[in-house]
Amino acid sequence: MKKRVKFKKPSFSKQVKLFFQKIHNTKFTRIMRSLLLLTLAALLLTLTFNYFINPVGFYNGGFSGISQIIVYSIFSSPKEQAMWFYIVVLMLNIPFVIFGYFKVGRYFTVYTLFFMLMQTAWNFILRAIPILDQLKIMEELILPKDTDTGKAVMTLAAFIYAFIGSIIWGFAIAIAFIAGGSSGGSDFLAAYLAVWKKQGVGKFQKYMNYAIIVLAILIKYFVQKNEDNLIYAFFKNFTLYVSIIFATISTVVTNFIYPKFKLVNVMIFTKLPLDVCEYFKTHEYPHDTTLISSNDIKSGKVSGTIFATISLIEYKKVKYNVTRIDNKAFIVVIPVTMVYGTFNIQRFN
Structure with missing residues (x-):
């Protein structure tokens, strides 16, 4: 008489592993992973602005630079500037959120909005903790103050802040794009132009950043009623050079980590070639896709190889x-x- 074979229940660790394998490719998992990355990127950007940009007073590009122009013109206290900065960013982004939803992509816009809200939340969290609120990075390099005016004097130490801050900033922006979002503002325009022109987002970010930095310096000149000649005051200003270095390095880092318009050839070997081809048809992919039918040598079953050239934007999907x-x-x-x-390249999502 044969003995009954008892079913061995998997261990708890095995069950947990199987559970995560099962949900690994689910839409919920992808969304949660993206939100986690966006939360991390928002924290890095908040830290960069609060501890590297704001203490020195140089300008960032994009809508961050426009927001700086506004808060620096209205508020003199660094704490007030940091507090209102994120609120102004949100207000300025409202029309571009609408633009991004229709012209760039729904998920891209929703993720970007989440990113901006997380920036504001992280700022209030950092301000609510006394130790973090008073923290100064590399305090020995904090710019000295002029004995007569009491204002910070721009020295070579500012370039150190710009260099370190730009690397962190560029890394954070890259994470946001990898997650499917952005930091908002000019990134909506950069993403739209990149898809339209089929070029890297960083290129358009860089030029827009330069334009905003120049605008910020000019506004600062007229607001402060500088008595020097405009051209002389413009080019002698350390803020201009520090800001340009920050904007340049940050965009280079972003493009290096995530070259968004790099193209790849994809070969898909599948036992369900017709079903996969139907996916490409129903999703109206803008590329030519080729199917080569064949028989699997080992099993003898019908299989197929699908060839397509796509961008990194589309590969993940x-x-x-x-x-x-x-x-x-x-x-x-x-x-x-x-x-x-x-x-041709599809939208970001």
Whole structure:
């Protein structure tokens, strides 16, 4: 008589592992991962502004720079400037949130709005903790004050703040884009222009940042009623050079970490070629996609290889949807160095 084989229940750790494997590719998991990355990126940007940009007083590009122009013109206290900065950023972004929703992408806009709200939340959290509110990074390098005017004197120490702060800022912006969002403001315009012109977002960010920095310096000149000649006052201003260094390095770091318009060749080996092809059809992908039918040597079953050239913006979504259709699909990704002819790119989501 055969003995009954008892079913061995998986251990608790095995059950937890299986659970996370099951939800790994779910939409909920992807959204939570994106929100976590955006929360981290918002914290890094808040730390950079509060401890590197604001103490020195140089200008960042984008809508952050415009917000700085407003708060620096109205408030003199660094604490008031830091507090109102994020509120002004939110107010200025309202029309661009609407623009981004229709012209850039829904998820991109929602994630960006979440990012901006988290920036404001992190700022109030940092201000509510006395130790963090009074914290000064590299206090020995804090700019000395003029004995007559009491104002901070721009010295070479400002370049150290700009260099360190720009790396953190660029890294945080890259994380936000990887998560599917951005820091808002000019990033909406940069993302739209990048999709339209099929070029890197960092290029458009850089030029817009330069324009805003120049505008900020000019406004500061007229608000303070500087008696020097405009051109002389403009080019002797350390703030101009420090701000340009910050804007340049931060965009270089962002593009280095996440080259958003890098192209790749994708080869998809699947046992469900017709189902995968139907996905490309129904989602109206703008690229030519080629299917080569074949038989699997080992099993003898009908299989297929699908070839497509896509951007990194689209690859994440393609990978997710293809593996949902065929969880045993094998995907090979090859970088593309040159493309001739028309190449269209979908929106960010």
